[in-house]
Amino acid sequence: VLDQVGSWPSEWLRGLMELCVLRVIADGPTYGYAIAAVLERAGLGNPKGGTLYPLLGRLEQASWVRATWAAGDGGPGRKFYELTATGRDQFDRMRPVWSGFAAAVSRHLEEASMPGEDFFVATDPEGVHRV
Amino acid sequence: VSDKTTLEQTLAPDVEPAWAAQFIVACRLDGVPGDAIADALAEVNDHVRAAGGTAKEAFGPVASYVASLNLPHHRFSMREVGSPVVVGTLGMILVLMGVRPLRDGTPVGLTLGVTLGAGIAVAAILALVVWLGTRTSTTGLRLPALGLVALPVWLCVVLGSALLRQVIASVPAWPVLLLGVVVLGAGTALYGRMPDLTDPLTPPLGRRQGRSRALARLPGLRWSHCFPLLR
Numbered sequence: 001v002l003d004q005v006g007s008w009p010s011e012w013l014r015g016l017m018e019l020c021v022l023r024v025i026a027d028g029p030t031y032g033y034a035i036a037a038v039l040e041r042a043g044l045g046n047p048k049g050g051t052l053y054p055l056l057g058r059l060e061q062a063s064w065v066r067a068t069w070a071a072g073d074g075g076p077g078r079k080f081y082e083l084t085a086t087g088r089d090q091f092d093r094m095r096p097v098w099s100g101f102a103a104a105v106s107r108h109l110e111e112a113s114m115p116g117e118d119f120f121v122a123t124d125p126e127g128v129h130r131v
Numbered sequence: 132v133s134d135k136t137t138l139e140q141t142l143a144p145d146v147e148p149a150w151a152a153q154f155i156v157a158c159r160l161d162g163v164p165g166d167a168i169a170d171a172l173a174e175v176n177d178h179v180r181a182a183g184g185t186a187k188e189a190f191g192p193v194a195s196y197v198a199s200l201n202l203p204h205h206r207f208s209m210r211e212v213g214s215p216v217v218v219g220t221l222g223m224i225l226v227l228m229g230v231r232p233l234r235d236g237t238p239v240g241l242t243l244g245v246t247l248g249a250g251i252a253v254a255a256i257l258a259l260v261v262w263l264g265t266r267t268s269t270t271g272l273r274l275p276a277l278g279l280v281a282l283p284v285w286l287c288v289v290l291g292s293a294l295l296r297q298v299i300a301s302v303p304a305w306p307v308l309l310l311g312v313v314v315l316g317a318g319t320a321l322y323g324r325m326p327d328l329t330d331p332l333t334p335p336l337g338r339r340q341g342r343s344r345a346l347a348r349l350p351g352l353r354w355s356h357c358f359p360l361l362r
Binding site for chain 2: 050057070071076078
């Protein structure tokens with residue numbers, strides 16, 4: 001299922017990363033690297049810092065997450081993110097939407113025949129299209 | 132930040148110094164406030180420290196990472212920055228004019244040169260304040276050109292005050308001194324509200340916030356603005 005470099009297609013990840021990150025933060029206050037590690041363990045690839053932190057910044061600017069600094073494992077400090085009430089509402093709203101969308105895509109990809117066959121052009125053994 | 136260590140070592144000891152230095156320069160050129168730069172760099176450091184590897188591997192080229200962060204930008208009002216200096220200086224001049232005559236029990240003699248000079252100076256200052264008020268940053272501000280305009284104005288004020296010494300009016304000393312103290316107080320109050328132009332890069336956990344940061348500036352405020360009174 002994975003593409004040639006061993007990760008999900010980046011177009012898919014770009015669209016879904018926000019929801020996946022909200023899911024991790026919904027479990028409680030956490031920090032950037034821990035979010036990346038959880039996503040990797042969940043089989044969602046290993047998001048680079050250059051992708052993850054701008055996303056966290058956008059979530060903070062949208063007031064979906066709140067950030068606070070605390071002492072980390074040495075260094076100048078560690079920034080912890082937690083969901084705000086707005087962020088939790090947004091996550092609770094988006095999760096069923098995604099589930100519905102994913103189910104629709106799966107149905108679409110796996111069902112053998114689709115209603116509305118009249119839309120398709122049949123091809124005879126000689127390769128000639130006939131309506 | 133200690134002079135013995137570089138900014139990069141203090142803010143991001145686990146990040147390649149070259150990457151951290153480029154990050155700071157890129158943010159400064161983009162007008163990002165010091166606190167926001169320090170926060171972003173500290174977060175890069177925490178990630179690199181936990182994940183291993185280099186900042187370049189995890190965050191990519193500095194320029195594109197800075198652009199993707201959408202960090203805030205300074206929006207200094209030049210009027211906000213210039214007004215304390217102008218009002219404070221005017222207060223100092225009035226206080227200096229009033230102190231000696233009050234001590235000697237004589238009125239303040241307004242000479243033709245001082246009156247003309249004050250008129251020119253006030254007009255020039257007002258023009259400058261109004262002009263600066265239309266700007267939102269110092270980018271593109273031609274300071275040498277500004278100096279070339281200010282120098283003849285200043286020479287007119289000084290030479291006029293020195294040469295045109297006939298007294299055209301006398302004013303009691305105490306109103307001049309009182310007005311000076313009031314204007315000086317107004318200048319000091321404006322200074323207290325002025326944004327911190329030094330804008331240092333301090334680690335997120337070692338930072339004074341809001342009121343305590345303003346209070347830290349009080350010693351400098353007291354000495355610079357009370358100097359004419361102490362003389």
